[in-house]
Amino acid sequence: MEALDASNKKASEELSRLIEEKKRREQEWPPEPPKWLKVVGGIGWICIGFRVIEWLQDVDWEKKSREEEEEEDEDKDEEEEEEDEEDDEED
Structure with a gap:
């Protein structure tokens, strides 16, 4: 059970990091070209x-x-x- 909690915690940390990175990119101007x-x-x-x-x-x-x-x-x-x-x- 602890392994599941650890993997869930790791996944949620990764997700929150990706969300923060996305917000940071959206605030950059000029935006990064494709x-x-x-x-x-x-x-x-x-x-x-x-x-x-x-x-x-x-x-x-x-x-x-x-x-x-x-x-x-x-x-x-x-x-x-x-x-x-x-x-x-x-x-």
Whole structure:
């Protein structure tokens, strides 16, 4: 029975120590950055990454819009050629 009491006491001491440590961390300012942030290389690299992604998306949109314009121009050219051929046949 005494062994149980000793282990319970040890567990409660550990728990209270962890609770105190958590409270101390919450009161620190600025807060400690998450561990994954160190792996990534910092907040600056994340911002740069988002900017690069945004830039790539913009470039992709510009490329798509240019391709669509070229397709529309080709369609118009084909329609004009067909109209010219029809006019030639009528004459």
